[in-house]
Amino acid sequence: MPRSAQFDRSQALNAALKLFWARGYSATALPDLLQAMGIARSSFYASFGSKRELFIECLELFGERTLQGIAAREDSLPPGQLPRAFFENTLLEPSRQRVAQGCMMVNSVLELSEVDAELSEFAASRLDLIESFFARCFTDAQTSGALDSQRSPKELAQLVMTINLGLRVQSRKNPSREYLQSIVDSSLDLLGLTA
Amino acid sequence: MPRSAQFDRSQALNAALKLFWARGYSATALPDLLQAMGIARSSFYASFGSKRELFIECLELFGERTLQGIAAREDSLPPGQLPRAFFENTLLEPSRQRVAQGCMMVNSVLELSEVDAELSEFAASRLDLIESFFARCFTDAQTSGALDSQRSPKELAQLVMTINLGLRVQSRKNPSREYLQSIVDSSLDLLGLTA
C-alpha cells in the first residue's frame, strides 16, 4: 500500500463546511473550496465525489453537531431551560462572524427549495430532527411533572422552532450581541421558559 | 420620436420579480429572465441596466407591496389584529406555490449576506420598514388605550417580526395550509394577540 493521503480529510471537510455555511451552495465556487480545503482538484473528486456530495456531507455534519450541541445538555439541564441554552450558546457566543452566518440548514432550505428540492428537503429533515428532540424532551418533562405548560409538547416544540428559525434570520440580518440578547430574552419570556 | 417600446415594462418587471422571488438572485440566469419577461437581451439592458439593478428594483417593489399589504388595513382593523391579518393574508392565501416562495426579502438577506452585502442590507432595510410600521401602530394603540400589553411597543414589534421571519422559513420548508395555520394560531395566542 503506497503513499497515504497527504491531507487530513476531516480537516478539509471542516474547511468546506465553513465556506458552504458562510456563502451557501451556489455561491461557493470550486476553486474557493479547493483553496480553503488545501487540496488539489483531483484529490477533491477522489475523496469527496462531487461538489454536491460534499455539500450533503457538510450538511449532515452541521446537523449532527447542532443536534449534539443541544442534546448534550439534556442530562444536566431541566428541559425548560434547553431552548435558552441552545439560543445562548449559538447566538451569544464569542464569534460574531459565526453568528452572522446563521444556521446552515436554514440557509440551505431557503436557497435551494426551488432550485434543488432534494438538497433543500435534506436540510429540512435535519431541522425536523431538532424539533423532534425538543418535542420528546417536553413530553418526558410534562409527564414527569418537571414542566408545566398549558400547551402540548408538540405545540411548544413547534413554537420554539419557529422562534429559532426567526432568530437565525435575525442573526444573519444583524449579528450584534445586545440585539440578539434582547430578542432571545423576550422570546423565552413569551414562551414561559424564563426559568 | 420614433418607435415606442414594444413591451410593457411593468409587466416585464413583474415577471422578473416572480422568478427572483422563487429562485433567488444567483440561481436566476439571464436567459431565464429574458424568456419570462418576454424581451430581448438588448431591450433588457436598455430598460433595466443590469441583472443587479433589476434585482434591486424587484426587491423595492416587493417590499413596497408587502408593506402596503399591511398598512392598507391600518384604518379598518384594530392594531392588535394587524399581525394576524398579515400572517393569514400571506400564508393562508390560495396559492401554495406563492407561499412556498416565502418572503423575497428574507430569502435575499440569507442568500446574499456574505456574498453581496449591499443587496443584503438593502433587503434588510426593507424588512426594518415593516417592523417600524408595527412599532408605530402599537405605540399609537397603547397610548390611545386600544391595546393593552405589558410589553413595550418596540419589544412587541420585535417579537412579531421574529415570529414572522420564522414563519417565512416554515412556509418555504412546508407550505401546507393546515401546518401554517396551526403555527400562526399558536404564535398569535402566545403573543396575546388572539383577538
Place this chain on the structure above:
DNA sequence: GCCATTCTGTACCGATTGGTACAGAATGGC
C-alpha cells in the same frame, strides 16, 4: 534500488455566466 500503486498538480473540456456590439426592422415627424 525497484516497481506497483496512489497520490498531486495542471491542462483541458464543453457548458454557461453576465454583458456588449451591431445589423436590420419598425416607427415617429415632416
Place this chain on the structure above:
DNA sequence: GCCATTCTGTACCAATCGGTACAGAATGGC
C-alpha cells in the same frame, strides 16, 4: 415617401462554472 431615431434579435465576448484526463511525483512492500 423619406429620414432620423429607437427599437429588436442575434452573434459574439471573456470569464467562470463543475468535472475529467493525464503526466509526473511520492511512497509503500520487497
